[in-house]
Amino acid sequence: MFVVRSYSRGGQGAVTASTLLGTALLYEGKYATSLGVYGPVRRGAPVTVFIRISDKPIATKDWPKQFDCIIVADPKIEKMMDITEGFKGGGIAVLNTRANPEDVQLKIKPSKIGVVDATGIALDVFGPAAIPVTTTAMLGAFSKTTGMVSVDSISKAVKEMWTGSTAEKNVEAVRRAHEAVKVIEL
Amino acid sequence: MVLRFVSGNEAVAYAVKLCRPEVISAIAITPASAICERLVSLIASGELKAKFIEAEGEHSVMSVLQGASLAGCRTFTATSGNGLSFMNDVVYSVPNMRLPIVMTICNRPLQAGAFSFRADYSDSMSVRDSGWIQLYVENNQEAADTIIQAYKIAEDERILLPVMMVIDGWFLSYLSEPVDFPEQDKVDDFLPPFELKHMSFDPEKALYTGLSMELFLMESRLVYNNLMEQAKDVIKEVGKEYGRRFGREYGLIDTYMCEDAELVLVTMGSTSGTAKAAVDKERARGIPVGVVKVRSFRPFPREELIKLSENAKALVTIDRSLSYGASGPGQLFDEVRSALYDLEKRPMLMEAFAGLGGAEVPEERLVDLIEETWNAYVSGRRLNRPIWVGFFDGSRNVIM
């Protein structure tokens, strides 16, 4: 079982992105569960999404406490909360930041870090916004960094969920982040 | 067979769509809102040919459905927590009139205050006496399958009682996982169009409903209880037929590793799934433990639990609600204890609470629960106080 915790803010599309991820995994014959956990529903508030990925159906429905991978879709979230809570040493971190991967300091040392300026991609692809939708870009980065799912499956899932320019823009965000993400192994 | 990655709410909505409801009315309430929002969206796009009737409150919602059902329409709504309370009055009159309305309850606490919106069974438990059949689901696949079976059970002429399909709010209704949806033509074959025979809107044959209250006060109550008892057979028949047609069979209960289990956890809802994972861990350590999942809470599967007790030596019920001041005080515990009381040889019966007020049920705490109750059983010292699973933010169990 591969367990992921995604950190983002309300309005960035984390729950939708996790549905895209689950759909993409289903195309590849894998099982997943995803659950968004947050307080009162509002834009800007912190949102956590728990994702479990497995080759077999997943019976347990509790909230995972230990994570093989963290996805941080907003650069300021680490100032609000401890993004390494439950993060297993030697895991994989996929981060939205303009910093270089070598300069990333995490309390728990991962084995692999992928960094991408998802905010920049989102502002460029979707236009200026108070809360840019960074999470589809983060899926592209997740795909490249972890290898758990292909960027083609994610794009297919995007086109199943939306049509027209929404689909096109999201595919662009996914693919640009997939290209741009810088991955280093520690 | 269409496999999709969907939330519990979406699974319910698409399953309802397959059943071709004719009238839907609803009020949005977390964590059930997305069900009827999706249905309304399908009506607007023309994919679902149904009428959506707006109402200003859940009391009116159920009144609308009552009227529509009397007129012979297949109906649906979904609600949670206080939304269910608000329709309480009408909820009781629906089974009285023998109307096969199907409703989804996404559990939400009544006992934990206005801003608790994750699963706790105080809402569905609050109407357990009403005459609605109650079927609890373990995951989103069951949610979809149970909706389709619910209409078949409700509309069965031997029964004509409304069915409440109960799904854990947030933990399942917001959780997404793969669900296999049957094809429309296969569902049409399983579920013929609905026709209500005991009521008519023909002005030449004017009929009045609800009058017989003063005529058969005692006798009617016996009739309705008998209907509930008979519903057990119908639920099992429909579950078997569903298995033949769609590959997944259902009953009043579901057992996991109970054939050689000495200790059995008695669960409902999503806790059943987490319990199965905990059981796998403890089985690897050699503990003969299993899970029996109570799917039908009303009618309660008394006979199945009695049969289970022929082999199981210790049972631990896990309640997700309690009746303050009751003997249990958990409602599931009280049902199980009452069902087993007349047995000559009773298993050791212990009680646990998990997920009250919308708290999350950690798998590790269920593992601890198995350890605690197994130790009690082998030592012969029954835990005669309830085990509160996951006190202090899920960090430990407390026996008190």
Place this chain on the structure above:
Amino acid sequence: MGENIEELLKKIPVGGVSTPAQRGLPLRTGLWRTLKPVIDKDACRRCGTCWMYCPDDAIKKTEEGFYEVDYEYCKGCGVCSEECPFGAIKMVREE
């Protein structure tokens, strides 16, 4: 962990009452920001439109009568920038 459960249960507030009443202030919503408003003092005419429109009361009046953004709470919604009649407020990327 030998703490007394009874004592801990006693600490649960009676009737679900929560204190203190003013619970919003400790939540530094400035952390929710992606774009931040920057006021160009030279272009600013001190009309007060931004201060009036801010939905979060995150623009404060200074002693000289200019306006400054309280970045502890400003969520970067962009309404001030949109409403400023003189184009004196730009939304810029923060980090």
